[in-house]
Amino acid sequence: xxxxxxxxxxxxxxxxxxxxxxxxxxxxxxxxxxxxxxxxxxxxxxxxxxxxxxxxxxxxxxxxxxxx
Numbered sequence: 182x183x184x185x186x187x188x189x190x191x192x193x194x195x196x197x198x199x200x201x202x203x204x205x206x207x208x209x210x211x212x213x214x215x216x217x218x219x220x221x222x223x224x225x226x227x228x229x230x231x232x233x234x235x236x237x238x239x240x241x242x243x244x245x246x247x248x249x
Contacts, residue, residue, distance in 0.1 A: 182219065182224055182227070185224075185227050185228060185231050186211060186214055186215065186227070188231055188235075189207065189210075189211055189214075189227070189230065189231050189234065190211055192207075192231070192234045192235060192238050193207040193208060193211070193234075195238055196234070196237070196238055196241065198241075199238075199241040199242075199244075200241070203234070203237075207234070210230070214227060
């Protein structure tokens with residue numbers, strides 16, 4: 182669980198190179214996960230959230246504007 186939260190936090194910071202659109206919401210989400218008692222459903226939700234943001238980050242890193 183802590184590993185997922187650390188990665189979520191890393192992704193939040195890495196995305197700042199491209200956009201600040203997600204930063205605050207991700208920060209509040211991370212704080213919520215740290216402050217709550219989590220069950221297996223919460224852990225599964227966090228894993229899906231981290232995977233989704235991994236994909237968003239991957240997409241931003243793949244952008245290569247030719248004339249932009």
